[in-house]
Amino acid sequence: MSSDVILRKPGSAATEPPAEAPRARWRSAARWESGLVVVLIGVLIFGSVRSPTFTNPSTIFFLGINTGYIAIMALPMTFVVMTGEIDLSVASMLGLSGATVGYLWHHGWGIWPCFLVALLVGVVGGALNGILVAKVGLPSIAVTIGTLTLFRGLAEVLLGSDTIPGIGDREFPSWLTNIGANSIPGSQFSWSMVIFVVLAVIFGIVLHFTTLGRSMVAIGLQPEAAEFAGIRVNRIKLWLFVLSGVLSAFAGILLTMQNASVSYSAGTGLELNVVAIVLFGGVSIFGGRGTIVGVVLSVAIVGSLQMALTQINVSADKQNIVTGVLLLISVIVPNGPEAVRRLRDRFRRPTRLA
Template identity: 60%
Template sequence: MGNNTSTTSPDETLLPTEKQHWSFAGRSLFRWESALVLFFIFDLIYGGTSSPDFFSRNTIFFAGINFGLIAIMALPEMLIITTGEIDLSVAAMLGLACSSFGYLFEHHVEVFLAMFLTLCVGAVGGALNGFLVTQLGLPSIAVTIGTLTMFRGLAEVILGTNEVSGFGGPWTDAGTNAIPGTPFAWAFGIFVVLALIYGAVLHFTSTGRSIYAIGLQEEAAFFSGIRVKRIKFNLFLLSGIVCSFVGLLYTYETNTARYDAGTGLELNVVAIVLFGGISIFGGRGTMLGVFLSVIVVGIFDQILSNNNVSSQEQSIVFGVLLLASVILPNAGRGYRAVSKRLGMKSSKTKPTIENAAVISEL
């Protein structure tokens, strides 16, 4: 047996060494998050040169209000994708919440009660997704395409082509104005607070660790006593509630409730999450990445709008970024995998069929 190159003698190995800190720093420089920071700098340069008014409160405010809602929906989506599932019904749930709230408002239900009931609708919808995925073991992509269609359909059933408006009241202020004393829209503020909470959960709690483990290797996680089904169910439930909450924000932001509110946003939400470096296969990515992704794309969107580029045309940029975000890290990981295989792997580990394909590609 050849020398096992990945091992050292036991007494050298116990605790982190100076060297490790270096390598950690070195590695972290090449993370996707660093690329996002570069994108952010590019944003600022491009924005600053293309418009004299770029560095103003307006930019920040409008970026926040235009992008805040998508950003909030991206948070539960991030967790769901990290477990290796996907929720495509987020925007449809937004629409359903909009419709429900509009209907209740139209029928003079007290505002707080109407809001509560709307959030309940979200909870029920999320629970339906969670039930079908965890209890029946259905693929989440099929389930949520189904509930996407169904939620949007129910929204249509509830409100038809009616448009409810005239919500008024203090909540409108929250939907359309900035947080007093800051240039930030309320939606953005809410996003930041939620992002901090989500980040803490994902990175500094046992639940977060479990979410990663499920995404990397569900079976091993289950065998380690992690309640895979319950965690997934809760995430879908959470997603439903958060998206119905975003539905309420949307209603107040536009001061109208329509059944087709937010149509098609699900793909934007997924794209934001993936652009933030969350792996579509689950188990990889950070809150920081998603946060930066929201900032980068949100500001970029705003620059393009300032430059009178239509939002439809912006989608090209969006698509290219999305492609880059998956191809570049993949290429990086492929490179790392190769170098690991070449340098690190012990000769004792025999190649198996699964990695035969990988090896034959080298």
């Protein structure tokens, strides 16, 4: 059964034929992505004009180092937002994952068991979010604000003010830290960025060419209709939060290897960067609309802009202002008509049945 189900009041016509709905969404996405291409070109021109080092090949490497792990977290966030939910605990899970690796390494564990336990922590944390949202029915924004604080608090309990490796600790294996901090041999691409590109291809195929992807779109558009169509709405949402937890934990492992050290505060505040990337990529905050191509373009724009601003010595707090502006633009511009429609429907009197 098609996921493009239109709920109608008895005796009324749908505002948009089902066959036209996906076409309208694709046209809207294409327009937004075309705009992102123009913005990306503008950012590249701005960086080239303002910074003499922006066009150096090393810029590609440092862009990947600075944004690769954030971009990886943006992919599962895209799926979560497509279903009309949000996960604000991703950066705290990144920090908790790194803290888990550091704590176990400090106590003599091998590096691979440390990684495995960190990923399991991601599974448990994501499952906690998913159960509270999908099974208990709590709003995802409230749940993940709570787990954001919980995960960060657990990371602080594990490490306190220590940085691992500390005095007397073993260093992390050099071949792993080299993967985190060096480019792929013969290129300027960081390992984290290549991992992001591979994952983006997989996520794009799932979202745009599979039944699961169509189900996520249907859930975001009309969850009641999706459930009536036989889509397991709660189960899908639960597993998407688990996926978000696992990939956030994986991003925490990458960041640990990249820095060759870890503290409980790793990744603090990055959840807003992840949300900004997803929404600026054209994913609707209301769910049901967005593309992986848009998210990839958004990663390129945000990463390039941050690199340009850093190279011309713009401070981090002023860069946060830019992130905030992008977040507002990404919410207001593509979602303005939808917000107006929802407000109009809310205040419209219900149609009386004969």
